[in-house]
Amino acid sequence: MFAIELGQMRLETLQSVSGLADGHTQSGQITITRGMDKSNELTEWIKESRVNHNNGGARNVSICRLDAANTVAQRFNLRNAWASSWSASDEAIETVQIDFDEMVIE
Template sequence: MADMQDNFVVHTFGIQIDGVQLEQLKSISGLGMQQDVITSQHVTDKGVVYTRKQPGAKTPGSVTITRGMDKSKALGDWIKETYEKGDVTKGRKNVTIEMKDNTGKTVRRITLMRAWASSWQSGDLIAGQTNAVDESVTIEFEEMKVEDS
């Protein structure tokens, strides 16, 4: 019988923007990749129709990160490169997401290549509430690389 292994857990992960670790992080959503499917039908010399499917173009993706808003400038400075300065060249960074096991060891590293922030949103500000303020950032990327440790 094969060794039984534990699944990766959802609560131990980290994110880096061009090697700079974000200190606080609540969630990452939308992480995935997609590839078009090309479907073509053919007929054999015996008149039998069959269907072939093959991979097509890769579709770039996007992820949304949510974190507690704090004094850290790393995320804000990155967003300013494209939003305020319009400098897409400087704004494109590699974003690395690390999934960790229960001991804190990285078990999977996902790199989002040539990524940039397309939107930023603050959590609601409500008088009389005692909640912390979150911020959400949507990150567009052109390519995804997955490495298992």
């Protein structure tokens, strides 16, 4: 299970994440799949960063791998991240591609 954080605030759990690297990455992209527990703050960041990623919309984002107790087992910190694409297969499922300048793994 994965969760996404903006700053130090956990916003929601994710149905899936693809594109995470095993080591430090200078730049790249990941894809997240959002389920039913969508947060308004993440939705607003997705909208804002798609339009204004060069003008303050990009932020530091963390993807957290959670263990069975729902605590962080591993954190993937994405520096200067923005949502580059968004799609929805239905009202419940959304797919978001997030581009970033650097990935640091804790």
